[in-house]
Amino acid sequence: MNIYVCIKQVPDTEATILVKDGKSINEANVKWIISPYDEYAIEEALKLKEKLSGSKVTAVCLGPERAQNALRTALAMGADSAVHVDCAVVLDSANTAKALAHVIRADKDFGVVFLGRQAIDDDASQLHILLAEELSIPVATNVLAFAFDGQKVRVEREIDEGAREVIEMAVPCAVAAAKGLNTPRYASMMGIMKAKKIEIRKVTLAETGVGEAANLVSLLKLSSPAEKPQGRVIPGEPAAAVHELVKLLRDEAKVL
Amino acid sequence: MANIGLYIELKKGGFKKANRELLTLAAKSGHKVHAVVFCADPQPYMDELRGVQVVVQVQGADLSYQPDRYAATLAAVIEEFKLDAFLGAFSAQGKDLFPRLAAKAKAGLISDCLAVDLEKRQAIKPVYSGKLLAEYRVEGQRALFTVRPNVIPVEAVVAGSAPELKSMALDMTEPRTRIVEVIQSASQRVDLTEAEIIVSGGRAMKARENFVILEDLAKVLNAGVGASRAAVDAGFASSDMQVGQTGKVVNPKLYIACGISGAIQHFVGMKTSKVIVAINKDPEAPIFKKADYGIVGDLFTVVPLLKEEIKKALG
Numbered sequence: 077m078n079i080y081v082c083i084k085q086v087p088d089t090e091a092t093i094l095v096k097d098g099k100s101i102n103e104a105n106v107k108w109i110i111s112p113y114d115e116y117a118i119e120e121a122l123k124l125k126e127k128l129s130g131s132k133v134t135a136v137c138l139g140p141e142r143a144q145n146a147l148r149t150a151l152a153m154g155a156d157s158a159v160h161v162d163c164a165v166v167l168d169s170a171n172t173a174k175a176l177a178h179v180i181r182a183d184k185d186f187g188v189v190f191l192g193r194q195a196i197d198d199d200a201s202q203l204h205i206l207l208a209e210e211l212s213i214p215v216a217t218n219v220l221a222f223a224f225d226g227q228k229v230r231v232e233r234e235i236d237e238g239a240r241e242v243i244e245m246a247v248p249c250a251v252a253a254a255k256g257l258n259t260p261r262y263a264s265m266m267g268i269m270k271a272k273k274i275e276i277r278k279v280t281l282a283e284t285g286v287g288e289a290a291n292l293v294s295l296l297k298l299s300s301p302a303e304k305p306q307g308r309v310i311p312g313e314p315a316a317a318v319h320e321l322v323k324l325l326r327d328e329a330k331v332l
Numbered sequence: 333m334a335n336i337g338l339y340i341e342l343k344k345g346g347f348k349k350a351n352r353e354l355l356t357l358a359a360k361s362g363h364k365v366h367a368v369v370f371c372a373d374p375q376p377y378m379d380e381l382r383g384v385q386v387v388v389q390v391q392g393a394d395l396s397y398q399p400d401r402y403a404a405t406l407a408a409v410i411e412e413f414k415l416d417a418f419l420g421a422f423s424a425q426g427k428d429l430f431p432r433l434a435a436k437a438k439a440g441l442i443s444d445c446l447a448v449d450l451e452k453r454q455a456i457k458p459v460y461s462g463k464l465l466a467e468y469r470v471e472g473q474r475a476l477f478t479v480r481p482n483v484i485p486v487e488a489v490v491a492g493s494a495p496e497l498k499s500m501a502l503d504m505t506e507p508r509t510r511i512v513e514v515i516q517s518a519s520q521r522v523d524l525t526e527a528e529i530i531v532s533g534g535r536a537m538k539a540r541e542n543f544v545i546l547e548d549l550a551k552v553l554n555a556g557v558g559a560s561r562a563a564v565d566a567g568f569a570s571s572d573m574q575v576g577q578t579g580k581v582v583n584p585k586l587y588i589a590c591g592i593s594g595a596i597q598h599f600v601g602m603k604t605s606k607v608i609v610a611i612n613k614d615p616e617a618p619i620f621k622k623a624d625y626g627i628v629g630d631l632f633t634v635v636p637l638l639k640e641e642i643k644k645a646l647g
Contacts (some may be wrong), residue, residue, distance in 0.1 A: 112578045179572040205434075209431075218427070241515075256572065293468050294468065297467040298465070300468075304624075309615070314627070314637055321627060322644075331607050
């Protein structure tokens with residue numbers, strides 16, 4: 077099976093994000109990582125490959141030049157090949173889905189496509205489904221358990237209050253990972269060395285047919301939210317402080 | 333006047349609170365509001381829906397949630413009633429359903445909105461896990477929005493004339509994505525994303541079994557129990573309890589952080605809570621800078637005291 081994993085490069089979770097010129101972020105001093113949910117997707121793709129002899133994993137990433145580093149990491153973790161869709165402009169989820177679908181569709185034998193349930197930059201939380209619809213394949217999101225019995229994919233996804241939906245899908249299909257699906261591996265030294273020798277295939281946006289297509293959703297403005305004013309620490313012994321806290325919660329904050 | 337549609341989400345037949353928030357938002361817009369409910373009998377919901385102009389009842393032999401069927405049906409509803417904008421809650425179901433609908437209706441979707449301007453088809457949503465806010469606009473004929481629960485204050489329904497009742501048939505195409513079973517959680521927990529109050533524990537909980545003291549407090553408050561990434565990674569709590577950038581984004585009226593230092597990736601997951609209370613032994617913990625009220629002390633002493641005090645206060 078040709079397994080695919082779509083990843084996105086995003087600022088590190090600990091990074092402070094500042095707005096530049098109202099529509100983009102200041103990238104100076106930003107450390108870039110693979111979006112955490114996409115790491116679960118990579119791990120699950122690699123686990124599936126290890127179970128199915130003759131299968132291989134291709135990582136696909138859309139983004140500017142620096143996105144190659146994310147692909148290098150995916151290769152070091154164990155992906156066999158990588159495709160970089162070179163894109164320096166902001167695409168909405170629908171256009172991103174079209175561009176990625178173009179790459180995957182070109183492979184007649186594509187099987188399971190893994191993604192993260194959302195990228196932690198724009199948090200749009202829809203690419204995985206739009207991509208699947210573009211490819212006319214089934215898709216499950218927020219997946220916590222994955223199994224493939226050689227015929228069909230069976231996943232469990234978290235819904236409200238810890239309940240889970242069990243979903244069955246034919247292959248090809250798309251699976252969007254949530255935290256808890258697995259523990260992503262670290263790249264081994266050998267993996268890192270091997271990854272350096274693999275050529276990353278580059279695809280231009282024009283080649284995907286998306287080009288300068290108009291976005292359905294356009295970004296107008298980015299801003300920093302108002303900071304919460306600093307609160308107060310209630311002094312005193314625990315019992316007295318707790319008594320005072322409950323009074324404040326009831327009479328001042330009115331949340332009890 | 334524009335035509336607005338709302339997806340009314342039912343949970344085991346019950347009317348979700350998030351629906352009232354959508355109804356408030358739509359009523360304020362002054363447009364013609366269509367509420368779409370998948371149910372065999374709309375009567376139990378008509379009182380809640382008395383402020384809208386049209387109730388669209390989707391009928392079918394088996395109305396259990398199947399995302400492909402629901403999305404195809406809603407795309408047909410949007411077409412039939414010429415809806416300019418269609419909204420739902422950014423709930424577990426909304427996250428699954430609305431992107432499918434976006435693909436089928438060929439409409440732009442803005443997810444997790446904090447505010448929606450139906451006139452301009454614009455919305456404000458958190459990005460970078462809430463470190464920034466983004467304003468987006470949907471281009472094209474139709475706009476879809478999912479709204480974050482607990483953001484819009486619910487207002488009393490202003491009822492006009494009784495809503496017109498229309499019906500649509502559920503799309504019966506064989507779904508590609510098939511839900512074969514729903515496994516209920518063993519414990520009946522309060523859902524964090526829609527909880528009014530959350531009690532959360534961090535690394536200082538020290539062990540999984542210690543979460544019992546948070547559960548006891550939560551019981552008194554009818555609250556959900558959350559955890560920081562540090563607590564989840566240490567194995568003290570399950571990953572579905574994690575609040576933060578790689579966990580759940582929550583928005584309760586009261587968030588009680590116990591033994592949580594307040595790393596940025598946790599803070600962005602709960603910063604929109606109306607009131608934040610921090611309990612931490614370390615007076616230098618960053619959480620105190622972000623909390624409305626703080627108590628410096630050992631959570632193993634403070635939390636049980638707090639439980640007793642709240643019990644007293646609530647009578």
